[in-house]
Amino acid sequence: MEPNIAYLGALVGDVARSKMLTALMSGKALTATELSLEANITPQTASSHLMKLVDSELITVRKQGRHKYFQLKDIQVAELIEKMLNMSASMAHTSIATGPTDERLKRSRICYDHLAGELGVQLFDTLQSNGWIVEAQDTLTLTQLGLGFFSELGFDIATTKKSRRPLCKACLDWSERRSHLAGYLGKWVLSDVLERKWAHQHLDSRAIEFTSHGLKAFKSKYHL
Amino acid sequence: MEPNIAYLGALVGDVARSKMLTALMSGKALTATELSLEANITPQTASSHLMKLVDSELITVRKQGRHKYFQLKDIQVAELIEKMLNMSASMAHTSIATGPTDERLKRSRICYDHLAGELGVQLFDTLQSNGWIVEAQDTLTLTQLGLGFFSELGFDIATTKKSRRPLCKACLDWSERRSHLAGYLGKWVLSDVLERKWAHQHLDSRAIEFTSHGLKAFKSKYHL
DNA sequence: TTCATAGTTCGACTGCCACCGAAGCATCGA
DNA sequence: TCGATGCTTCGGTGGCAGTCGAACTATGAA
Structure with a gap:
């Protein structure tokens, strides 16, 4: 069969x-x-x-x-x-026109359980240039330095060990065509943002909207 | 859009x-x-x-x-x-009945450019239990030991550096529901097998058939 | 040139599937 | 108990997409 x-x-x-x-x-x-x-x-x-x-x-x-x-x-x-x-x-003629949420979607949106869009890509780049994550070929790893950084932010590595889900993963972005952070760590970042009420999901879409204060806090937290 | x-x-x-x-x-x-x-x-x-x-x-x-x-x-x-x-x-009712090639397909087949099926899974297991590859969460890496092993077999690591394709990758098998070796190394193994004429592709399917001599040689080469 | 083989274009047919209106349950609030 | 809301079932309609027969164009072989 x-x-x-x-x-x-x-x-x-x-x-x-x-x-x-x-x-x-x-x-x-x-x-x-x-x-x-x-x-x-x-x-x-x-x-x-x-x-x-x-x-x-x-x-x-x-x-x-x-x-x-x-x-x-x-x-x-x-x-x-x-x-x-x-x-x-990436297929030329397969996109469909949609409404005004588009701009917000491009800016930042939720990709199942982690952050995507421009902001997601920006975060990814910063984490990388600070040496907290390293991308080699297809795999992404959290460095010792990065582990230290995230631990200080309240991320508990112990909880991830149980999960079979990869800690870090690069997820390709359809709007940006570049990587953003997925995996367990990506999920943690998003839930942290939502928990702190720095942003809320737009009701009728995958767009996520940061408060002006939340955006500042987010940027400073991750050194963007 | x-x-x-x-x-x-x-x-x-x-x-x-x-x-x-x-x-x-x-x-x-x-x-x-x-x-x-x-x-x-x-x-x-x-x-x-x-x-x-x-x-x-x-x-x-x-x-x-x-x-x-x-x-x-x-x-x-x-x-x-x-x-x-x-x-x-894994969806119960979506398979279709096919002909007699099925058994051969299950045994060993080609998955785009590498070896899959029972034999592919068997190879993967052996490589793993010998400590030549290590699977951690979602990523697969070739160990130093493994690199040595494959180098002796004639695998040239240098050629892979140019490619952006991952060296090793675990590819899930639909018939076995377990991992087999994909990525650059997986491709190399298959092309090596075909080059040595240990096996030939069945004309009208993805099945690949080992000669009795080829199968022996393959098993001994990879210590199966 | 002639025949055979590989692939395409055209037109007609057919069947499936998404779609909605109307009516029917189920659940909640008052 | 009654109305309002959320969701489903049923029956009928329409359109599109996959299908093939027939006729056509290309390439190669004799």
Whole structure:
């Protein structure tokens, strides 16, 4: 029995479904209605799409009262979407015009569970030029120096040892075409930012908006 | 402008096209007719599919006499297909019944440019248990010991320095669900095998068949 | 030149699948 | 209990994309 990728491709290959999946790249759990708005279709149609996506285990549902919250199933799925986003960004004629959120999306956005966009790339560059992370060929490593730096910021290396997820990972950015920080450390940075309320996610997109104070604090914290 | 992954998904999302792409994972350049056979469609239909795939830059063409040879465009594409193969292998109901090549496919096959299947996994395990490669979290590194070992076999580390491609990489196997050796080194191992004529690619698939002598030589060379 | 083979273009057909309106459950708040 | 909201099921519609037969262009071989 050989795997059949056509089915998987077709799942992503519908405009409405692809919009939903992309919306879920925010990492947030969204309701059926929200997703139907995101995809510009009626709730009925959305319902059937969502059923397919759940059946095929690309997303999961959690029922909460009369709402249903949908989420990408796991990192595997997010990685696939991310890869496809990247590839189609470099394909000339495959982009679609969208609204005013675009600028904010370019500036800073959430890539499943870490920071992407210009700001994400900027962070990556600084970490690198300070010798805190080192990129060699395809792999990214946290240096001793970098470990010291992040420890002072409150990052606890011990918690990561349990996880099989890589500590550092370079994730290619579709808008910038350059690397930003992913992996466990990338996740930590983003959750730290949100926890401190330096930024909040824009309601209807993956864009994330820094407060003016938050941006200053962020920049100073990471020496940008 | 936000990238639209639906178009990309739809390209893979057709059964005929997905079969062609999967066939091209052998790394071989195949003609239009061969691909049409692979996909069980008439040459006319194949032609229109191939045009789409070329237009969207998933594959490339080389014209040679009255033949047209098609190939995956680059490693990016191969990685996408590989990722999708893996994901759909773990999705219960997405596999399709195929012919007798299946067993051979499971045993050993080509994954774009390196060795996969049982034999590939076996090689990986041995390299690991001998301390020649080390897998930590998501990254794979060749140890000093391993470098020595491979150098003796005729592997020239110097040539890899120029390439931006990672030296070692763990590639997940859809049939075995375990890692096998990819990256530059993986490519080298396969090309070495083929060069020594220890094995030859089966004509109509990604399966690769070892001669009995070749298999012995291979196993002894890598201490399997 | 002539025939065979590789690939393409055109037009017609067909079937699937996304889509929505209408109606039906389920849950919550009052 | 009643209305409002969130989501689903059903049935019917429409359009697009994959399919092939037939006819065409290129290349090579005899």
